Amino acid sequence: MAVIATPTSTNAVSQSLMDSMNKKAGAGNEISAEQDKFMTLLITQLKNQDPLNPLDNAQVTSQLAQLNTVTGVNKLNDTLESLKxxxxxxxxxxxxxxxxxxxxxxxxxxxxxxxxxxxxxEVGSFADNVQLEIKNGSGKVVHTMTLSSVEPGVLPLAWDGKLQDGSTAPDGNYTLSLAATTGGKALTDAQALTFGTVASVSTGPTGAKLNVPGLGQLSMDDIKQVL
Incomplete structure (x- = not known):
């Protein structure tokens, strides 16, 4: 009389492997090895299943779905890491x-x-009038500018250093202030922009940083325009 071998632990082992794979979704080589083991055990299950108690198709489908999910997640992680x-x-x-x-x-x-x-x-919306003031180190207004019909975006500007009395402003730091309006209503999305020259670049975990004398370290996102 032939004796039919009835595996008692194969299902448990394959599930254990699936659990292990799910925990190691970030390790490509380990995932590949676990996938090979899983397929080997699944084939062994199919070959040695009890004819009177065959392996449930739903269980096989579920385990294969888990395998595909883990594989997909692993590939996605690799792709995202490569893009990063x-x-x-x-x-x-x-x-x-x-x-x-x-x-x-x-x-x-x-x-x-x-x-x-x-x-x-920089203005976020159309401004029909922009008033600019330039103040010296003492807070005194030494020059004013008026701009009309300013479109949204960044607008580079320059000052020739001429003071209201016709003399030339001494070198040093000055402060900018502006008031933008449309139809007499103040805009809240307008701001002054400062200028600097990039001297060097530093790289680190948070990305590239631009070293700008007088302004410190700036990220690429801080830059409104390159001149």
């Missing part, structure tokens, strides 16, 4: 190309050198 690496490399390359270039970033200060200063403004 590529993005970081691209950002670093862009940052390096900005060395010695002037940039505009949010800020209310302006450095006057040899009687000239560069700055900018």
């Amino acid at each position: 690496t590529d993005l970081a490399a691209s950002q670093s390359a862009q940052a390096v190309n900005m060395i010695n270039h002037g940039v505009l970033a949010a800020g209310k200060t302006m450095q006057v050198t040899e009687g000239k200063g560069i700055f900018g403004i």
Whole structure:
């Protein structure tokens, strides 16, 4: 009389493997090894199943679905990690190309050198009138500017250093303030932009940082415009 072997632990082992795979979804080589083990055990189950108590099709389908899910998650993680690496490399390359270039970033200060200063403004919506004031270190208004019909976006500006009395402003730091209106109503999405020149680039876990004398370290997201 033939004796039919009835596996008692194969189902448990394969489920154990699935649990193990789910815990190791981030390790590509380990996942591949676990997948091979799973398929080997599944084939063994099918070959040695009890004819009177065959392996449930629903269970096989469920285990295969789990296998596909883990494989998909692992591939997705690999893809995202690759994209993250590529993005970081691209950002670093862009940052390096900005060395010695002037940039505009949010800020209310302006450095006057040899009687000239560069700055900018940013408005989020159309402004029919923008009033600008330039103040010296004592807080005194030394120059005013009026702009009309300013479209949304970034607008680079320059000051020739001429004071209201016709003399030239001394070199140093000045403060910018602005008031933007449309139809007589004040806009809250307008701001002054400060200017600086990128001297070097630093890289780290948080990405590339631009070292701008007078402004400190700026991220790529801080840059409103490259001049």
